Amino acid sequence: MKYPEVLSIEQVLSQLGTFDAIIDARSPCEFALDHLPGAINAPVLDDEQRIRVGTMYKQIGSFEAKKLGAALVAKNIAQHIEELWIDKPREWRPLIYCWRGGNRSGSMAHILAKIGWPVVQLEGGYKAFRQQVNAALEHAPALNFKVVCGTTGSGKSRLLEVLASQGAQVLDLEQLAAHRGSVLGHLPSQPQPSQKAFETMVWNVLRRFDPARPVFVEAESKKVGNLRVPAALMEAIRAADCIALTLSRANRVRLLMEDYQHFLDSPQTLNAQLEHLTQLHGKEKIAHWQAMSQSGQMAALVDELLAQHYDPSYLRSIDRNFIKYAQAVPLELADIDDASFAAAARQLTSQ
Secondary structure (H helix, E strand, O other): OOOOEEEOHHHHHOOHHHOOEEEEOOOHHHHHHOOOOOOEEOOOOOHHHHHHHHHHHHHOOHHHHHHHHHHHHHHHHHHHHHHHHOOOOOOOOEEEEOOOOOHHHHHHHHHHHHHOOOOEEEOOHHHHHHHHHHHHHOOOOOOEEEEEEOOOOOOHHHHHHHHHHOOOEEEOHHHHHOEOOOOOOEOOOOOOOOHHHHHHHHHHHHOOOOOOOEEEEEOOOOEEOOEEOOHHHHHHHHOOEEEEEEOOHHHHHHHHHHHOHHHHHOHHHHHHHHHHHHHHHHHHHHHHHHHHHHOOOHHHHHHHHHHHHHHHHHHHHHHHHOOOHHHOEEEEOOOOOHHHHHHHHHHHHHO
16 A cells, blocks of 8 residues: 555545544644644644745745745744654554645645555545535434424533433534523633534534434534534424423523523623613613622522523523424423433433
């Protein structure tokens, strides 16, 4: 076999889990926007260098730009070999790609292959991968979704976590989107991924599911925070069988107080988010809720938000968007302790 071996995206995806490393040779900014699952970033040109070479190409000419680029690329690849791969054995088999499978990944693949490693280069690069993801997400997945429905604070996300821990197939869109799905759902410690990265993560989860087994998913709107759920997937979820999860309002308040501790610690942050509800509830109501937050009346505030905002909104949308909700299987949680969620998960997986 002559190396580097150049493989198509179809060939690469069929063996994606077999590579010893997946190396993204693009710049850090490109990598941060999206990348192949499991990839590490080993740029042959960093962001500033890429701009320098590109500017020289346009303003001076390709020959001068290529000389500068070659010097920078050689230095960067040498540094990666010394810092990342110097201890790798002869049989170490990496996959290398860049934007279109051209000069950047080609340079790295050539040098690593000359060392003696059985290097694989992705033909078409990230662009070919992105086309594959887009094509896959254009079609509804042939999966048996079970949609966990329930008012805000009823424990849907916790139930999905417990189901996954018990070995069930779970598509947790809020976890992938790093958002809890409501106007107050932003996670302060974790920014949302880009739209492309979110779609890649969704695609990567979906492709691993066994169609013969159910896939549990939470009832979501078309957007989770700033991210859009792929339309074909959304249609499949909304047409699926439903589970009606219920929990007393007192317990829902308790659960939300636990899950949104960051708002308890920072009333100012909560009050800034409440501003987004002004159009729905008016300035007077928002000022009232902000005063409750500022004075530490958090449990009472959560109860009012459930009664006056979240529950009416949920009831308006659930029947309209989930066509099988009227036939939903009821599932009641007695409490928010671990035992209650574990029992509910076992009940679902045994059905």
